Amino acid sequence: AQSVTQLDSHVSVSEGTPVLLRCNYSSSYSPSLFWYVQHPNKGLQLLLKYTSAATLVKGINGFEAEFKKSETSFHLTKPSAHMSDAAEYFCVVSLNEKLTFGTGTRLTIIP
């Protein structure tokens, strides 16, 4: 069985400060992990993916995530938040083409 747990349902940060969205995974196999973002009234967009290459993965819009096998974590970070980052973020694990989503973290940016 495979699953992901997003540890925070809501995160609020001030514009210009760092962002940390936490995700732990459970997988019987070497996992493929993704972060997707969902802006209101828009489709899900892939931010980044980990597929057993480099453990530090860089994505779009300045986001990155680090795969830590010892901690079974895949946290998403960004050094400086922008107002346009406000959205719902999903940590996702993939097995045999089937994506399993976490429950999501809503990121709010305070001006």
Add this chain to the structure above:
Amino acid sequence: DTGVSQNPRHKITKRGQNVTFRCDPISEHNRLYWYRQTLGQGPEFLTYFQNEAQLEKSRLLSDRFSAERPKGSFSTLEIQRTEQGDSAMYLCASSLAAGGPSEQFFGPGTRLTVL
């Protein structure tokens, strides 16, 4: 190509009616997926196709649900005898099989409300 498109974007129906949604994937993509997302939750996998073959169906997909991809291009998802619990956002995604986990590109979804 403008990405994955879904129609209609919104559907309101009465309990017991049948509804059908359409998904047009990115043209060169051979895999097509359906997911369902309820309020406050992440999307849940329903089924997927490689070309016209339906390769996997979730236990969430009851007998009232049927999906087709007759020519390996667009797909339809039909729900018969709708129930209020079917109210959700239905998401379609497509990808190009490439020997590893392929990026799935999502459409904007069809929001179903069953009264």
